[in-house]
Amino acid sequence: MSVNDIRIIGIGIHKFGRHAGVSGLEMAAAAASSALKDAAVTWRDVDFAVGGSDAAGNADTLVSVLGLSGVPFINVRNGCATGGSALITADAMLRTGSANLALVVGFDKHPPGAFNPSPEDWGLGDWYGKTGMMLTTQFFAMKIQRYMGEHGISSATLAKVAAKAFHNGALNPNAWRRKPLSEAEILASAMVNPPLTQYMFCSPGEGAVALVLSRRARGRVDLSRPSVLLRSVALRSRRFGSFEVFSPSIPIESAPSPTTDAAAAAFELAGIGPEDVDVVQLQDTESGAEIMHLAETGLCQHGEQEKLIADGATAIGGRLPVNTDGGCIANGEPIGASGLRQVHEVVLQLRAAAGARQVPGRPKVGFTHVYGAPGVSACAVLSR
Amino acid sequence: MNANEMTPIAEGLFVIADGLPCLLGSHCASCGTIAFPMQATCQKCTSTDVGARPLARRGTLWSWTVQFFPPKSPPYAAARADQFEPYGVGYVELPGEVRVEARLTEADPDLLRIGMPMELALIPAPGDEPGLVTYAFRPVIEPAEDVDERE
Numbered sequence: 001m002s003v004n005d006i007r008i009i010g011i012g013i014h015k016f017g018r019h020a021g022v023s024g025l026e027m028a029a030a031a032a033s034s035a036l037k038d039a040a041v042t043w044r045d046v047d048f049a050v051g052g053s054d055a056a057g058n059a060d061t062l063v064s065v066l067g068l069s070g071v072p073f074i075n076v077r078n079g080c081a082t083g084g085s086a087l088i089t090a091d092a093m094l095r096t097g098s099a100n101l102a103l104v105v106g107f108d109k110h111p112p113g114a115f116n117p118s119p120e121d122w123g124l125g126d127w128y129g130k131t132g133m134m135l136t137t138q139f140f141a142m143k144i145q146r147y148m149g150e151h152g153i154s155s156a157t158l159a160k161v162a163a164k165a166f167h168n169g170a171l172n173p174n175a176w177r178r179k180p181l182s183e184a185e186i187l188a189s190a191m192v193n194p195p196l197t198q199y200m201f202c203s204p205g206e207g208a209v210a211l212v213l214s215r216r217a218r219g220r221v222d223l224s225r226p227s228v229l230l231r232s233v234a235l236r237s238r239r240f241g242s243f244e245v246f247s248p249s250i251p252i253e254s255a256p257s258p259t260t261d262a263a264a265a266a267f268e269l270a271g272i273g274p275e276d277v278d279v280v281q282l283q284d285t286e287s288g289a290e291i292m293h294l295a296e297t298g299l300c301q302h303g304e305q306e307k308l309i310a311d312g313a314t315a316i317g318g319r320l321p322v323n324t325d326g327g328c329i330a331n332g333e334p335i336g337a338s339g340l341r342q343v344h345e346v347v348l349q350l351r352a353a354a355g356a357r358q359v360p361g362r363p364k365v366g367f368t369h370v371y372g373a374p375g376v377s378a379c380a381v382l383s384r
Numbered sequence: 385m386n387a388n389e390m391t392p393i394a395e396g397l398f399v400i401a402d403g404l405p406c407l408l409g410s411h412c413a414s415c416g417t418i419a420f421p422m423q424a425t426c427q428k429c430t431s432t433d434v435g436a437r438p439l440a441r442r443g444t445l446w447s448w449t450v451q452f453f454p455p456k457s458p459p460y461a462a463a464r465a466d467q468f469e470p471y472g473v474g475y476v477e478l479p480g481e482v483r484v485e486a487r488l489t490e491a492d493p494d495l496l497r498i499g500m501p502m503e504l505a506l507i508p509a510p511g512d513e514p515g516l517v518t519y520a521f522r523p524v525i526e527p528a529e530d531v532d533e534r535e
Contacts, residue, residue, distance in 0.1 A: 116456035125421070127394040129459020131487055131518045132451055132510055138473050141449035149498055193449040194493045240428045249409070249420035250475065250483045251428070 006094050006230045008382070010039025010212030011344045014107070016331040017176035019206050024056025024334075027208035028107035029065040035210035041101060043067050046212070048098070050089045051105030052076040053336035059086075059105055072099075080283070080372020081235060082106055083209070083339025087380060088233040094215045101215070107208035108334030115204055122246050122374055136285070136373060137201065139245040141193035144288025148195065151303040153291055155195055159183035160309050161287035162200045162329055168316060169330025171357040176205055177330040200287040205332025209340035211347075226384040228347045232269035236261040238375025245373035256296075258377040259283075263297035263369060270381035274298040277381075278363030279349045280320060281342035283371040284327040290314075294322065297369055297379065321359045324349060339378060342368035350384040393509045393518040397421055404441065405506045405519060409482060411437035418482045440478040441504045442524065448474035448488060448496045461511030476502045476521045489522035496523075 012034025014027035028051070036043060043066045051059030052075050060073035078085040083106040090102040114137055119129040128134055147153060163183045169175035181199055189198040213230065238244050241255030267273055280299060284290035291309070295302040299320060308314060314322040325331065325345040328338060346366030348354040366382040392398060398407045410422040414431035420439060425432050454460070454468035462468065472488030474496070489505055490496055501524040509516040 113456060114453070116459060119459055125394050125397075126459070127397065127509075127518065130393065130461035130510060132455050132460050132462075132471060133473060133485060133487070134459045135451065135455055138449050138451060142447040142473070142475060145449060146447035146498065191450075191452050191493075193451060196449075248485050250485075251417065251419075252477065252481070252483060 006091055007214050008211055008228045008230055008343070008347050009214045010035040010037070010041065011347050012036070012038060012210045013174050013341065013344050014208040015174045016205055016207035016334065016337070016341070024053050024107045024109035024206065024208065025061055025065075027109070027206065028053075028059065028105050028210070029062055031107070031208040031210040032062060032066060032103060032105050035103065035212045039212035039214070041212060044069055046071055046101050046103045048090065048093050048101070049073040049103040049105070050076060050086045051103070051107075051210075051336075052078070052082045052086055053106065053108045054079065054082060056107055056109040056336065059107070062105065079374070079376055080335055080370050081339065081376040081378040082336040083343075084233065084235055084370050084378020084380070087211070087230075087340070087343065088235050088378065090213050091230060091233045094213055097215070099215070102213045103210060104213060104340065105208070105210040106336040106338070106340040108336040109206040110204035110334060112203070117373075124246060124248065128246075128248060133248075134246065136245050137193045137196070140286050140289055141196050143243060144286070144292065145195055147288065147292055151305070153306055155187065156183065157291065157306055157309050158195060158200055158287045159186040161284070161290050162186045164315055165284065165287075165323055165327050165329035166199075168324055168357055169326025171355070172325045172330070175326045175330045176332045177326065196286050196288060200329070202285055202328035202331075202333045205334050207331070207334040207337045207341070209337045209344050211340060211343060225351055225353075228350045229383050231272060231381040231383050232266045233378065233380045234262045234265035234269060235376070235378045236265065242375060244375030258375050259293055259296040259369060259371050259379075260298070262377040262379040266367075266379035266381050267298065272365055272381050272383065274367075276365050277320070277367045278361070279324060279346060279359050279366045280322045281325070281327065281345055281366075281368045282322055283369055284323055284329050285333065285371075287329065289371070290322060290327065293369055293371065297367070299367075316357055316359055324354065324357050324359060335372070339368070339370040342370065343380060343382070346382050350382060389515045390506065390517045391513075391515050393516055398519050399438070400506070405504050406441060407439040407484060407504060407519060409437050409439045410434045420482055420484050439481055439484070443476040443478040443484075443502055443521070445496065445498055445500045445502050445521075446475040446477040446483050447498060448472060450491050450493055450496075461509065472496060474521065487518065487520040489520050
């Protein structure tokens, strides 16, 4: 083990869902305390902190709860890649030796219903929102609509992805949606944006996750628990030609998505290939996203998903388990917390501590991926 | 609706000439990239040698969906959820130019398919402002050249 190894030595989560009367910052404080306890370190030991939310306040406000230790604390706010951006910041600080022990925290609290962003915040005229095009759900529907025709994906496969999410969510005590739903129920739920029905979509929600990262072995020495290494993190924005959220027009020429770019960079940095991955967390804003991201990240070929999913390869007992904690579909999407939830889940899986949803066969390598508006993706590779 | 009584939802998106709407895009003199709406800088090559260009009125449907739930207002202009009617949204590929996102005049999923010919139209903009119009694409009804001015 090299001195440059970055370990994730502590993880903490505040249950996802709806928590009336509990602020996003309170959830973040709870997650941070759990992560510090899990790492067997104290807040005073932390010499760098970074975190953020999209809509629930400033992460560095946590010092008023955790203690005014004078620690350098950076707030990040980077849409769906907020967690990934916090993680890459901590990773860089640790790898350069600028910090030894870092806390990374992500949290959010969104009102019910689809997001209603302001066009102005996204560099668009009011007309775009007024005419009813400022909806992320439409983008995902149109992307999978096109993809289904090009790559032979059926509506039944969309339903299978959501059914798997609810099945896995039912096994996860921290998930929001814990009731299994059948493919028939998912297909029969209200049509939201064809080809996607209500139960194929995740909902904006609430929750918080914190991680403690260390540049060297410290804290609790627990030989029964394998160390989890953060092998790489990569973040990319969109290139000219990729099809992205909130685009009044797209060029006819096409380019790889930020997901493809970020995944390739993360695998290269880690020196690990997609074929080595044992457990995966992918952005599943809706079931089509999980299907497309499987191929965009290089975990399978475009068009291979129909058979892979029919064969159960992405189920917990399958060859390539995806979204073992229920993903965004069963956990909801508190934007700031979502990317770190994926890392939390992979750490649990690599520790073989995921309980009823544990991937069999002692997984060694995990992969996480987030994607969001206006075309940003963050990926990470972890191993034990 | 008479063209004289129409107010575009925003300036610079489209013009109405001889009763027919036309989207205004931009053309990069350096690399030829076409964008909509007009951009001051080319997103591909970053040149600022970019000028206005009217876009083709016809194209083919590249992808589509239908908005079945009332969007939140703001940013949506129509606040009365009880008066909401589902509407189509799609990307229309204007051959050799660009794919434009637009409202569709058709909201029946059974009547929309990728690759179908579409043409530009104006529709009343959501909300209560009389005469306010926005652009949309409608399926081309054969014969393709038959444009009914009385619509």
